[in-house]
Amino acid sequence: LVCGHSMGGMVALTLAAQGLINARIILIESFLTPPGPFFRNLLMPDCEPALKTRVTAMLEAEAKFHNPSLRAVLRGSDLTPLLERITVPVAALYGARGASLAAVAENLAWPDAVTPRVPVTVIPNSCHFPMLENPTDTAKAILSA
Secondary structure (H helix, E strand, O other): OEEEEOHHHHHHHHHHHOOOOOOOEEEEOOOOOOOOHHHOOOOOOOOOHHHHHHHHHHHHHHHHHOOHHHHHHHHOOOOHHHHHHOOOOEEEEEEOOOOOHHHHHHHHOOOOOOOOOOOEEEEOOOOOOHHHHOHHHHHHHHHHO
16 A cells, blocks of 8 residues: 655656556545645644644745745646556545535546546545544545545
8 A cells, every 4th residue: 555645646656657556556635637726725724723833834844845846847747647557546535625525526627537547535624634634534534445
């Protein structure tokens, strides 16, 4: 089992398409196509202040390792063609952002061929960091994916 969060999921898909990963993949807040405004939030507005402080500090500490040109490439990437070369099961988890599974799926805007290939689980009370905002439901979703 390989779980990849955000860019980590994109890397896992790329490696699997190259035949370098032969294990089930779970994408956590990883985007096959560029995310729209619906997904451009890190934490729920009512998250614990201590969590917001921790995540903000972590992102600020990591910022020096993020190349702006890589970010631009990733934001414009369409990884859906990789799925044709991946033989292992792939599932995806996304924070609900206060919305329903249908709303999350609609905002993913995946091509029709992707939807049956990659089952989506929505984690309530969470955004980009479901493992921090709702660790219990995220763990259950990983174990059942």
